[in-house]
Each structure stands twice: as structure tokens, then as C-alpha cells.
Amino acid sequence: MNVFQNIKKQTFYTALFLCLGVVTASQACDLCGCTTSSGSSSFGDLSTSNFVGVRYIHQDFESRDGIFSNSPKSEETFHTYQLWGRVPLSKNIYVSAIVPFQDLYRHFDDRTEHIHGLGDINIMGWYQLNFYKKQKRDSLVFANRELSGHGLNFGLGMKLPTGEFEEQLTDRVNPGFQVGTGSWDMVATVLYSYKKKNLGVGASLAYYLKTENENDYKFGNQFSSAANVFYDVNLKTTTLRPFLGVSGDVYESIEQYGETLADTNGHIIYGSLGAEVSKNKFILGLKYTLPIAQDLFGGDVNSQQQYSLYLNYSL
Structure with a gap:
């Protein structure tokens, strides 16, 4: 009976976090410069391990200046190259950082715009809360306790205004075409993970509180969520970890000189698939x-x- 109840509880918690990843992302709210986040909704690999590494992110957008089929449009391509990592400071306290380099292109019918440079650096502090299995009545009080497989990570950090912000670029349809936001922003997040044998799930919720930059320009606050399901396939000395995921962002309106700019809010939901390959201490992900x-x-x-x-x- 207890085993059945535990299975029901685990199924409920898994479903709850997966639903959070879908529902919170799909709420109709508002938008900022979504393209300047540098993939900030992802804070590490699937196993939330301690690591140092490099990451490349490619994003494509299409912007249309008008409602008609022949309205001027631009095709935008964003290349982001990152140094990122997460290192332990103590048993339960960690720090992570993302240092991005932005290489952005905007293609019109008659010309191409190109900007590049150091983006906005993200620094996060983390507290990891582990959960343990219940001890048997006849077990020793001081015996090593076995982990349950559930884990929570609480993060708080800052996005630094290290990337250049160009006010003239905000007059275009997509003001997110920027190397940086020029503002000091706060980030609060919680990560949940659960793994039993080869099957694992992970979910994250994050809120970005944004401030005005020196140009009196404020990108809207942002709410992000994500959920993934993965499965480990052990191949002798290598582990293959395919995964499926859903994620989303909700953006509040942009403000300039204290005024709210019309049609600068929005929301988006993504579906994703990929895999990680682990060998020795290296993890390759796509x-x-x-x-x-x-x-x-x-x-x-x-x-x-x-x-x-x-x-x-x-590490």
C-alpha cells in the first residue's frame, strides 16, 4: 500500500511540474526584448551538474512593419557564443555565470545590418536542497541517508549591463535587436529535478525584474518556465540522454520616459527535442x-x- 501511495505521489509531482512548464508560459501577458536574453532560461545541463563549458545558440526571427502581405519585412539571425559554468562554494551553495558574445544580423531586401560585441553577463548564486528517503525504524540514527532522487535549486542573481545598448535601434519593429539592454536586472529562479533509475524530469521557473537604462528605456519584466523529460541509455563507457521539452516566456510592455509603448508585450511557447552524450567527464549537448x-x-x-x-x- 505504501509503495502504491509513493508511486501516486511521484506521478502527481511530476505531472504538476510539467503542467507548470506549459500553463505559466501560455498565460497572455506582455513582452520585452526577448532576443537579448541569450538563452537565459537554461542554466545548465539536464542533470544540473557542476561544470565549465561553452555553448552556441542560433535564433531566427522575422519582423514585419505593417499588417499587409507586401509590408516591409526583415529576416533576423542571432548568433550567441557563451562561456558558462556552475561551481560549488560549499556542500549546498553554488555560483554560476554566463558570459555571452553576440553576433546579430538583420537582412532587408536592399541591405544587411550587423552588430556584434560582448553581451550582458549573468551571475547567479544557488542553494541546493536535497531530499532523503525515510529511514527504516531499525536503522542507525547516524547512518548515511540515501537520496530520494528529488532536488530543488533556488537561484538569485544579476544581469549586468556589459553589452552595448543603441537607442536608435529601438525604432525598428523588433527592439530586441541589441547586443545588450544597458540595464541592471534581477533574476530569481527555482529548479526542480527528479530521477529514478534511467528516467528523469526537470522543470524551472524564472522571473526577470528589469530596470531603466541610461536612455530611460526599460525592457518589460519577463517570466520564463521550462520542463524536460529525459531517459538515460547506457552504452558501455558512454551515456546517451535523449530528451523532450516545453518552455515559454511571458513579457510585459516596454517603457520609455515613463510611458508604456504600445504592442511591445507578448508571450510564446516552444517545443524542443535534443540529446546529451556523456563520456568520462565531458557532456556534449544538442x-x-x-x-x-x-x-x-x-x-x-x-x-x-x-x-x-x-x-x-x-567538475
Whole structure:
């Protein structure tokens, strides 16, 4: 009976976090410069391990300046190259950082715009809360307790204004075409993970509180969520970890000089698939993402395919 109850509880918690990943992302709210986040909704690999590594993120967008089929449009391509990592400071306290370099292109019918440079650096502090299995009545009080497989990570951090912000670029349909936001922003997040044998799930919720930059320009606050399901396939000295995921972002409106700018809010939901390959201490990951539903900048901006590739070394 107890075993059955435990299975029911585990199924409920898993379903709850997966639903959070879908429902919270799909709520109709508002938008900021979504493209300047540098993939910030992902804070590490599937196993939330300690690591140092490099990551490449590719994003495609289409922006249309008008409601007609012949309205001027631009095709935008964003290349982001990152140094990232997570290192322990003590048994339960960790620090992570993402240092991005942005290489952004905007293609018109008659010309191409190109900006590049150091993006906004993210620094996060983490507290990891582990859960243990209940001890048997006849076990020793001081015996080593066995982990239950559930884990929670609480994070709090800052996004630094290390990337250049160009005010003249905000007059375009997609003001997210920026190397940086020019603002000091706060990030609060919680990560949940559960693994039993070869099957694992992970979910994250994050909120970005954004401030005005020196140009009196404020990107809207952002709520992000994500959930993944993965399965370990053991191949002698190598582990293959395919996964499926869903994620989403909700953006509040942009403000300038204290005024709210019209049609600068929105929301988007993504579906993704990918895999990680682990050998010794190296993890190679590939993720491909497509939008499921979106409403960005009053429908004038459409997110298209995204993919990322990363190589981590476990500490």
C-alpha cells in the first residue's frame, strides 16, 4: 500500500511540474526584448551538474512593419557564443555565470545590418536542497541517508549591463535587436529535478525584474518556465540522454520616459527535442526548438527555429 501511495505521489509531482512548464508560459501577458536574453532560461545541463563549458545558440526571427502581405519585412539571425559554468562554494551553495558574445544580423531586401560585441553577463548564486528517503525504524540514527532522487535549486542573481545598448535601434519593429539592454536586472529562479533509475524530469521557473537604462528605456519584466523529460541509455563507457521539452516566456510592455509603448508585450511557447552524450567527464549537448504558439509585438515579430550546441566539462 505504501509503495502504491509513493508511486501516486511521484506521478502527481511530476505531472504538476510539467503542467507548470506549459500553463505559466501560455498565460497572455506582455513582452520585452526577448532576443537579448541569450538563452537565459537554461542554466545548465539536464542533470544540473557542476561544470565549465561553452555553448552556441542560433535564433531566427522575422519582423514585419505593417499588417499587409507586401509590408516591409526583415529576416533576423542571432548568433550567441557563451562561456558558462556552475561551481560549488560549499556542500549546498553554488555560483554560476554566463558570459555571452553576440553576433546579430538583420537582412532587408536592399541591405544587411550587423552588430556584434560582448553581451550582458549573468551571475547567479544557488542553494541546493536535497531530499532523503525515510529511514527504516531499525536503522542507525547516524547512518548515511540515501537520496530520494528529488532536488530543488533556488537561484538569485544579476544581469549586468556589459553589452552595448543603441537607442536608435529601438525604432525598428523588433527592439530586441541589441547586443545588450544597458540595464541592471534581477533574476530569481527555482529548479526542480527528479530521477529514478534511467528516467528523469526537470522543470524551472524564472522571473526577470528589469530596470531603466541610461536612455530611460526599460525592457518589460519577463517570466520564463521550462520542463524536460529525459531517459538515460547506457552504452558501455558512454551515456546517451535523449530528451523532450516545453518552455515559454511571458513579457510585459516596454517603457520609455515613463510611458508604456504600445504592442511591445507578448508571450510564446516552444517545443524542443535534443540529446546529451556523456563520456568520462565531458557532456556534449544538442537542442532544437520550434515555437508552438506566439504573439510577440502585436504579431509583427515571429520567432522561428532555434538550436543550441554545448560542450561541458563536469567538475
